[in-house]
Amino acid sequence: MITVAVAGCAGRMGSAVVDAVKAADDLELVCGIDPSCPRSSEEGAYPVHSSVQDAIDAADFDVLVDFTRPDVVEGNLRVALPAGVDCVVGTTGLSDETLAELAALAPAGTCLFYAPNFTTGAVLMMEFAKAAAPYFPEAEVIEMHHCKKLDAPSGTAVRTAALISEARGRDSAAPGKETEIAGAEGARGALVSGVPVHSVRSMGFVASQEAVFGSLGQTLTIRHDSWDRTSYMPGVLLGIRSVGERDGLIVGLENFMA
Numbered sequence: 001m002i003t004v005a006v007a008g009c010a011g012r013m014g015s016a017v018v019d020a021v022k023a024a025d026d027l028e029l030v031c032g033i034d035p036s037c038p039r040s041s042e043e044g045a046y047p048v049h050s051s052v053q054d055a056i057d058a059a060d061f062d063v064l065v066d067f068t069r070p071d072v073v074e075g076n077l078r079v080a081l082p083a084g085v086d087c088v089v090g091t092t093g094l095s096d097e098t099l100a101e102l103a104a105l106a107p108a109g110t111c112l113f114y115a116p117n118f119t120t121g122a123v124l125m126m127e128f129a130k131a132a133a134p135y136f137p138e139a140e141v142i143e144m145h146h147c148k149k150l151d152a153p154s155g156t157a158v159r160t161a162a163l164i165s166e167a168r169g170r171d172s173a174a175p176g177k178e179t180e181i182a183g184a185e186g187a188r189g190a191l192v193s194g195v196p197v198h199s200v201r202s203m204g205f206v207a208s209q210e211a212v213f214g215s216l217g218q219t220l221t222i223r224h225d226s227w228d229r230t231s232y233m234p235g236v237l238l239g240i241r242s243v244g245e246r247d248g249l250i251v252g253l254e255n256f257m258a
Helices: 012-023 052-058 073-080 096-103 120-135 155-168 229-245
Strands: 002-007 027-033 063-066 086-089 111-114 138-145 190-192 195-201 207-215 218-226 248-251
Touching (some): 002 012, 002 052, 002 229, 012 229, 027 052, 027 229, 063 229, 073 086, 086 229, 096 111, 096 248, 111 229, 120 138, 120 155, 120 229, 155 190, 155 207
Parallel strands (some): 002 027, 002 063, 063 086, 086 111, 138 195
Antiparallel strands (some): 138 207
16 A cells, blocks of 8 residues: 655645545555645545645655645655655656756655656657657647646646757757847747747636647647546556656656556
8 A cells, every 4th residue: 555645735636636546446645735724634534734744744654746836846845855755746847957956865765756747648749749859840839728827838848848859959940039029029939948838828728738840831730638637647646656666856757657
């Protein structure tokens, strides 16, 4: 039995993780962590602590799952990793350098697993974009999320741009910020790893992304849509079940997909 604590348990993603863990026969939800709603055990509920340190002091658990906020996740990991707790992180906003620094705080045998997206479709979308990148001189990423998302661009878009750039080994040939007219700065989006990235925030979306490629006389669009947060749960559970056998920093769900 793998014991689990969920940071951000009162949020939309955190609540979905709680439900998924409780429904899994091989996982046990030990507690939640959320300063907005600390409470003791209630009928049909579970203990919720105000901080990761309070949770570690009160209970033993194998894995911490973090779906909190970009301004909270780093502090949580600085407590959990040195304590030898494997961490599954879906909160975006941490740089590669920060992730490496945090992983170095953990004792041997402890894993920090970060995934910019836990849906299998999004992982495949990124892999397909990586495969297409060397064959098209132009590429752009358009990501669309709900209006309450706390970071822009999304972690998935940043990761996709990095994979495209790595695969083709050169900067974008698409027009960049030098083409923006006065008073409309930002029209070409943000250049991420040399790839223009555009972020849409609106009611009606959960999470969607397009990688758009262009060459002479043709375009290729690779799109993924997630309409419900339950689409993330198989990937989250895969991460929880896999980190105990791994060590150090691992980035991307594709590392656990057979």
